[in-house]
């Protein structure tokens with residue numbers, strides 16, 4: 001069942017990144033206190049990396065037990081290991097290289113020069129197997145119940161590497177698929193599907209900047225998920241849109257409470 005989106009609109013993208021980083025720290029600490037460990041799905045893109053950079057410079061980052069955190073990715077650009085355009089490379093630079101993570105719990109998606117070579121479909125199937133191996137009976141399915149799954153929203157409403165009208169966004173069975181011919185470079189990618197996204201307790205959609213305003217307005221105004229993939233991204237317990245004022249500028253004001261005078 002879909003959870004109705006809740007919206008939080010911040011003054012600008014810097015404040016949005018800092019507030020989202022603070023929110024994520026609290027979520028991780030709470031999950032570790034109640035379940036022993038936490039699991040988070042990272043997103044690539046400007047807003048996702050902005051959040052990680054804000055987290056890296058937040059003093060409260062030391063409240064996280066980094067060794068008891070599983071990190072997964074919502075999508076990856078299928079490029080060689082270490083390529084600066086890979087989402088994991090960018091995440092390492094923004095945050096991961098500066099915190100004491102357990103390398104066994106950092107679940108990067110395969111690279112195009114990894115064990116599956118250039119076979120992106122085999123790479124996607126392997127990531128699906130890794131997810132399934134981490135899911136316990138309590139998860140009732142082939143993916144763990146992620147505590148938080150973050151998604152940057154593209155100007156065309158794509159989330160992860162689920163682009164409007166492409167086969168990946170129509171997938172209803174597999175949890176991870178290879179993407180061929182993405183309209184945004186690089187064309188070959190690996191992505192979680194909407195059923196995998198919806199296994200998360202909380203899904204957070206990040207949209208900052210004027211170029212996200214139309215996408216946010218379309219996705220939040222009843223568009224279908226095939227045409228507007230962001231509209232199909234929701235969590236089991238909560239769906240949260242974190243925006244800045246520029247990205248919220250085309251939304252009907254009825255969707256979020258007015259700022260105080």
Ligand SMILES: O=C1O[C@H](COP(=O)(O)O)[C@@H](O)[C@H](O)[C@H]1O
Nearest residue numbers: 043044045046047152153154160
């Ligand atoms: O290519 C990608 O783009 C989206 C959105 O990125 P943005 O820079 O427009 O915020 C991102 O969420 C995704 O992970 C990434 O692979």
